[in-house]
Amino acid sequence: MILNVIENDNVIQATIIPQEANLVHSEAFKEEMITIIANGANLVIVSFENVDYIDSSFLGSLVVALKYAMPRNVDIYLVSLKPDVKNLLTLIRMDKVFKIFKDYQQALETLK
Amino acid sequence: MKENEEQLRIDFSNKSEDISDILDMCTSYIIKKTAGDLGSVVLSKVKWVLTELLTNAIKHSETSTSTILVSINNEEIILQKQDSGAPMQFYDSSLNQTISWPITNKLYDTSHIIYTSSTETLIAHIVSDGSIRFLIEEIEPEDVRESILTDMSEHFGLLIITKSSTEFSYLYSSDKKMNLFKSVFKREIHP
Numbered sequence: 001m002i003l004n005v006i007e008n009d010n011v012i013q014a015t016i017i018p019q020e021a022n023l024v025h026s027e028a029f030k031e032e033m034i035t036i037i038a039n040g041a042n043l044v045i046v047s048f049e050n051v052d053y054i055d056s057s058f059l060g061s062l063v064v065a066l067k068y069a070m071p072r073n074v075d076i077y078l079v080s081l082k083p084d085v086k087n088l089l090t091l092i093r094m095d096k097v098f099k100i101f102k103d104y105q106q107a108l109e110t111l112k
Numbered sequence: 113m114k115e116n117e118e119q120l121r122i123d124f125s126n127k128s129e130d131i132s133d134i135l136d137m138c139t140s141y142i143i144k145k146t147a148g149d150l151g152s153v154v155l156s157k158v159k160w161v162l163t164e165l166l167t168n169a170i171k172h173s174e175t176s177t178s179t180i181l182v183s184i185n186n187e188e189i190i191l192q193k194q195d196s197g198a199p200m201q202f203y204d205s206s207l208n209q210t211i212s213w214p215i216t217n218k219l220y221d222t223s224h225i226i227y228t229s230s231t232e233t234l235i236a237h238i239v240s241d242g243s244i245r246f247l248i249e250e251i252e253p254e255d256v257r258e259s260i261l262t263d264m265s266e267h268f269g270l271l272i273i274t275k276s277s278t279e280f281s282y283l284y285s286s287d288k289k290m291n292l293f294k295s296v297f298k299r300e301i302h303p
Contacts, residue, residue: 056268093231
């Protein structure tokens with residue numbers, strides 16, 4: 001299991017458990033995200049609070065999840081990114097694709 | 113090797129569970145040899161590139177081992193990945209042709225699009241020695257989030273390496289039957 005999931009009114013808080021979001025975990029992450037979306041979530045907030053580094057395989061899975069989510073009117077927010085992780089997303093301009101927030105609380109405030 | 117250049121050579125098992133150990137060995141070596149004068153931004157980029165070179169070895173080399181070489185001189189840090197797998201090839205849709213090694217002379221000094229995403233085009237420029245240099249052209253789509261549905265590439269490895277490196281190149285040695293990916297970082301002092 002890659003994600004620790006808490007559900008509240010179809011809003012999913014999904015915390016990535018491994019410190020290394022890499023090739024070892026990317027396929028399982030993609031499958032868990034797609035299952036969450038298919039089960040009727042309106043919004044999936046993915047927390048990177050435990051993640052020290054991310055690689056291209058995991059980023060690819062994140063993009064696949066967003067491609068699966070968008071036609072179903074489901075959005076994916078990213079929260080609690082450490083500087084190295086955020087800098088890599090910015091390098092390949094994923095910061096323009098995903099909505100990024102400081103933490104769960106700030107992300108949830110956009111729903112009020 | 114340049115004057116004052118030192119080199120670390122590591123054989124990699126091409127197993128994903130060994131990536132972390134190899135990454136630690138390489139970054140420890142670089143930190144020690146640069147005596148702390150390497151900025152955190154450059155060190156992060158070196159880690160990203162190492163990770164992607166190792167991941168590339170697992171996904172694409174189709175061999176049981178690869179070799180990672182880390183070279184450091186007064187001006188540069190150089191990361192190289194060698195393997196004895198099949199040479200790289202890619203399809204150029206504008207030529208309706210698969211480009212593969214060894215490269216014929218008529219393709220020297222030509223550029224080819226490897227792929228285009230919503231935000232970037234990755235280009236392979238073939239140099240006169242038959243090697244290729246990877247280049248990026250950035251695109252400004254009107255709506256990135258919408259364009260992701262149709263054309264956002266999910267293959268970010270080469271993109272990350274090209275954007276992180278000062279220079280990134282590939283060469284296939286027909287004599288040695290060896291692939292060589294080479295990423296160079298200028299040793300400027302960064303924050």
